[in-house]
Amino acid sequence: MHEMSYVVRVVNLALKKCEEEDIKKVESLTVRIGQMVGVEPFYMEKYYKQAIAGTLLEGSSIRCELIPVKVRCDGCGNEYHPDAGNDYLCPQCGSGAAKLLQGREFVLEEIRASV
Amino acid sequence: MSEVRIIDLKANVLEDNEVLAAKTRERLKNENTFLLNLMSAPGSGKTTTLTRLIETLKDEMKIAVMEADIDSDVDTKRILEAGAASVQLHTGGMCHLDADMTCQGLDSLPSKDYDLVVLENVGNLVCPAEFDTGSSKNAMILSVPEGDDKPLKYPLMFQVADAVIINKIDVMPYFDFDLEKAKKNIEMRHPGIPVFPICAKTGEGVKELADWLRSEIKNA
Ligand SMILES: Nc1nc2c(ncn2[C@@H]2O[C@H](COP(=O)(O)OP(=O)(O)O)[C@@H](O)[C@H]2O)c(=O)[nH]1
Numbered sequence: 001m002h003e004m005s006y007v008v009r010v011v012n013l014a015l016k017k018c019e020e021e022d023i024k025k026v027e028s029l030t031v032r033i034g035q036m037v038g039v040e041p042f043y044m045e046k047y048y049k050q051a052i053a054g055t056l057l058e059g060s061s062i063r064c065e066l067i068p069v070k071v072r073c074d075g076c077g078n079e080y081h082p083d084a085g086n087d088y089l090c091p092q093c094g095s096g097a098a099k100l101l102q103g104r105e106f107v108l109e110e111i112r113a114s115v
Numbered sequence: 116m117s118e119v120r121i122i123d124l125k126a127n128v129l130e131d132n133e134v135l136a137a138k139t140r141e142r143l144k145n146e147n148t149f150l151l152n153l154m155s156a157p158g159s160g161k162t163t164t165l166t167r168l169i170e171t172l173k174d175e176m177k178i179a180v181m182e183a184d185i186d187s188d189v190d191t192k193r194i195l196e197a198g199a200a201s202v203q204l205h206t207g208g209m210c211h212l213d214a215d216m217t218c219q220g221l222d223s224l225p226s227k228d229y230d231l232v233v234l235e236n237v238g239n240l241v242c243p244a245e246f247d248t249g250s251s252k253n254a255m256i257l258s259v260p261e262g263d264d265k266p267l268k269y270p271l272m273f274q275v276a277d278a279v280i281i282n283k284i285d286v287m288p289y290f291d292f293d294l295e296k297a298k299k300n301i302e303m304r305h306p307g308i309p310v311f312p313i314c315a316k317t318g319e320g321v322k323e324l325a326d327w328l329r330s331e332i333k334n335a
Pocket residue numbers: 155156157158159160161162163164184238282283284285286313314315316317
């Protein structure tokens with residue numbers, strides 16, 4: 001899937017921040033990923049190792065926290081997690097129209113630097 | 116030593132792409148060029164639909180197609196034969212296009228020479244929905260063999276689309292596809308979105324689709 005594309009974006013963003021913050025060595029990055037994005041942490045970690053070779057991030061690790069998809073039903077206001085189990089429909093009123101509350105984000109949460 | 120400094124960032128990883136996409140939309144506006152991003156699963160009929168649209172619209176406007184789907188050399192030929200310009204975008208095996216790749220394609224045309232540019236996105240219903248390409252409008256094709264419940268399974272694609280084309284209506288009798296159910300499922304995901312049932316093979320329904328596109332271009 002599109003893990004490689006996200007890894008490249010995360011690495012570039014982290015390198016830019018390291019330069020701004022004058023960081024020379026990094027222990028780990030933490031990213032928060034909405035489940036709607038559909039990336040697998042296993043592949044994120046695998047591609048991360050490849051992408052950081054030869055950069056100042058070399059030797060660091062990436063921690064992926066997955067954020068479940070949550071929506072608010074347009075029909076009745078109920079907040080629920082759409083999934084295959086409820087056919088992506090509101091379990092309270094059956095409507096499929098809803099506003100996304102969380103689950104699409106892809107955030108570089110923090111950099112843990114060694115000093 | 117092993118002291119740790121934590122930099123709290125909370126930075127949106129897609130921000131670069133979103134900024135470039137917004138810039139691209141601005142640029143297209145200045146050039147008076149309309150960019151349609153066409154998405155679907157592989158084989159739903161993107162290229163066939165495009166050849167029909169080109170035949171219908173080519174006397175009114177200058178059209179170019181950017182081919183990003185696999186088999187794009189074959190598709191490029193079909194587009195040229197239909198009467199539009201065509202370039203191939205090199206996605207390097209990527210499952211979607213982003214604003215950067217789209218911009219490179221627009222530069223190579225160059226886009227200012229055209230009234231309508233269509234991006235035939237990579238055949239995939241998940242990843243292309245994630246990345247804003249900078250397009251003026253997005254359309255997606257749902258073909259009959261894929262089933263009338265597809266809008267339930269791929270909510271994001273139907274949310275980012277501005278129009279849904281239901282293609283291959285000629286084979287409806289052979290599939291358990293209920294057009295009214297499909298429309299209801301689409302409406303549920305995206306209230307008010309226009310839906311165009313077509314048969315790209317014969318051209319049935321393409322006129323209504325072309326009318327929609329023409330009016331979107333006029334109002335862009
Ligand atoms: N029966 C039928 N087949 C179609 C129709 N439109 C396209 N096809 C066929 O579907 C296949 C894939 O079409 P193509 O336009 O290449 O799809 P793309 O991969 O999305 O660009 C081809 O064999 C087309 O001839 C249609 O309206 N009806």
